[in-house]
Amino acid sequence: xxxxxxxxxxxxxxxxxxxxxxxxxxxxxxxxxxxxxxxxxxxxxxxxxxxxxxxxxxxxxxxxxxxxxxxxxxxxxxxxxxxxxxxxxxxxxxxxxxxxxxxxxxxxxxxxx
Ligand code: SF4
Ligand code: SF4
Numbered sequence: 001x002x003x004x005x006x007x008x009x010x011x012x013x014x015x016x017x018x019x020x021x022x023x024x025x026x027x028x029x030x031x032x033x034x035x036x037x038x039x040x041x042x043x044x045x046x047x048x049x050x051x052x053x054x055x056x057x058x059x060x061x062x063x064x065x066x067x068x069x070x071x072x073x074x075x076x077x078x079x080x081x082x083x084x085x086x087x088x089x090x091x092x093x094x095x096x097x098x099x100x101x102x103x104x105x106x107x108x109x110x111x112x113x
Contacts (some may be wrong), residue, residue, distance in 0.1 A: 007102045009094040013077030014101060016070040016089075023088040035084060043068065 024044060032040045069080040079085050095102035 007095045007105060010102065011076045011078065012101060013066065013070055013072050014099055015092055015094075015097075016067045016077065016079065017065060017099070018067060024086045025088070028086045031084060037081075037084060040081060040084075 029041070029044070032044075067079075069085075071078050071080050079089070094100055095105065097103060
């Protein structure tokens, strides 16, 4: 049976250490077009970074270590386009993969439970 227990996100920003440009899908693009988010679309079409299969590459040679829309302050991170963030971001479940520090905590609680 699928485990439905979830752990509250701690807003560390680790899951945003990628660029959403690499993951936005057709549905996201259509929503942004409908919402008139030309700022996001311009960023997508500008294609200043791209996903090279296992890492993000910047065409300008700059190191890309987190999403352009990630904002962190005092150890708490947030998404600047939270209300219309890409589907892949909305569907990400805290603790569901090793990139989230809650992964091992969740794995431990399932074993104990
Ligand atoms: S769009 Fe928002 S939620 Fe998605 S990776 Fe960027 S900062 Fe994180
Ligand atoms: S890596 Fe996990 S705890 Fe950190 S912001 Fe993402 S979901 Fe939340």
